[in-house]
Amino acid sequence: MDSEKRCLSMQQTKRMNLLDFPLIKKFIQSRWYPGIFQWIAMAVFATVVYQLVAGTSNPSKNFGTSTTWVLWWPIIPIVFLVLGRFWCAVCPFGKLSDLVRKFVGSERPVPKFLKKYGIWLIDLFFILITWADHIWGIVESPRGSGYLLLILTTMVVATSVFYERRTFCKTLCFLGGLAGNYSRSGMLELRGTPDICKTCKTQSCFKGNEKTEGCPMFQFVRTMDTSADCNLCGNCVKTCPNNSIRISPRKPTSELWGIKNPKMEHAFLASVIMGIVFVQNITMLEIWQDILQIIGSLTGTQNYNVNFTVAFIISMLLPIGMLMLTARLTASKWSKTAIMENFVRFGYAIIPLDLAGHVAHNLFHMVTEGKAVWFNTVSLFGVNLTGDPSFASATTVQFMQYGLILLGMAGSIYTVYRIGNKGSFSKLFPYYALMVLLAAINIYLFSLPMSHRV
Incomplete structure (x- = not known):
């Protein structure tokens, strides 16, 4: 274990530290x-x-x-x-x-x-x-x-x-x-230098000093191994007396490969976000009204709020159920504990696809409605501009969306590979298949005509 820590420390030391650039460090400390x-x-x-x-x-x-x-x-x-x-x-x-x-x-x-x-x-x-x-x-x-x-x-x-x-x-x-x-999944991380932090007596990164508050997100840099709660506010850079803090670029998704303390709430949210991307896309499709009619025939009411809520719950439960089924198929023992451990560990692998789906969905708004931001900004100063608010055609946006989903799928598949400790293909195949299926659902939804909400 000690050798692994030393190896990790050496790898971190070799990474580029943006604070080694005087202008960047001086600005963040100011x-x-x-x-x-x-x-x-x-x-x-x-x-x-x-x-x-x-x-x-x-x-x-x-x-x-x-x-x-x-x-x-x-x-x-x-x-x-x-x-x-x-x-x-x-x-x-x-x-x-x-x-x-x-x-x-x-x-x-x-x-x-x-x-x-x-x-x-x-x-x-x-x-x-x-x-x-x-x-x-x-x-x-x-x-x-x-x-x-x-x-x-x-x-x-x-x-x-x-x-x-x-x-x-x-x-x-x-x-x-x-x-x-x-x-x-991000490409930037803030960490302390282990060899320096372990000799620190002040703990000023957490407590702060007379000029600067301690970490507003209650993080202790010495033990921080995730970027999930780091705001990059720079308080620790300002207060550290030992020049221990580093801000380094890193490989996207690399943090997901070795989560030390995976939590159910994170895996749950990763699955839920995928379901929310589904429902956000579905409600913009021409077939949405047909879907509401089908749900209405089952619920016995045409009340939109009721039928949308049913669709919303189904959309969220779908990826949760798919991940749970996959976790059960890959559990060495079909015990509740083993299944939940798999659910939580591999739930993090959905995050790259979540990110791709979120960006791809919003790309439609940004590209096909983006000029409206400029039109409405200049209108604050009394300038009236009108015209087509899109930067590109819907077809162009679709191809961009397909590319993003494929990129997210690749990230999720590789994350499965690393979370599974580079296990055999047959052992991890159900998770690979899950990521491909989630990507395929996204691509299918993006292939259908969408309407604007704003």
Whole structure:
């Protein structure tokens, strides 16, 4: 075990450290990082909320709607892949939390309930917000989107008044689970240098110092082995007295290969996200009304809310059931423990496909509606531009979507191979087949004509 740790330490030392570049290190250590990005994000956020609540009710003409759902939401998973949770460092909610705590915060410890069940609450909020979008038309309604952001803002303020650090971000933010899972596939990591950290007596990366707060996400760099809860806020870089911190590029998905403490809630969310991608695609298809009719004949009602909820639950249960069946087929003993261990371990392998499906779905909005962001931005200054909002044809977008899904499938298959310790093809075949099947379902859905929601 000690030799493995030494080998890992040597590999980490050999990686490029972006903090070895003086300009980058000086910038991250300065008060300008991440502050300059935070204040820009705060200004844009304020404008977005105002436009959503007080601007035009036409979603295709509203600056807030197009900026949030046509630009930000499609780009955010790409940010998680390339830069890890950097968005969380500059997020307006995070900055608002810092300001509230600075002036009126009581800094109470996080409640034990939130510590224990926070990630499950995040999973639940993510599911509920996605469900509510279709029930109340949040995406299509500027007012609905604005009120959602105001509700989240209220939650941020409330938790920041009573609890320490970024309790909301850590235990309640609906984007937190998505950010954590996708960042595990990310191409950037922040870690400490083991040989230096083990001799440190200050623990300032966690505790902070007189100038800079400790890690807002309650992370201790010395023991941190995942990017799921690292916001790249730079606090540890500012406070570390031993020059131990490194920020290094890495191979995408590499963190997924050796999760030391796999958790059910992460594997569950990975499966649920795949189901949500399914339902987001299905509701934009021409055959959606036919599907509702079929469900209605089974439920005995034509109530949209009821029938959509049934479709929503089925879509989420489908990948969960498929993963559970595969876990059972590959369990050496058909005991509940063995099956659940397989479910949790290999659930992480779905994450690259989740990421690909999420990006591919939102690519349709960004490419076929993207110019609306520019049109609605210049309209704030009294300039009226009109025209085709698309950058490319739907056919071009489809081929791009196919490529993304195939890339995600390759990432998931290779992750299965590495999680399975490079086991024999026959032993891991059910998981390979699962990833191919999930990719095939995505490709089929993307091959069908889609309509715009905004």
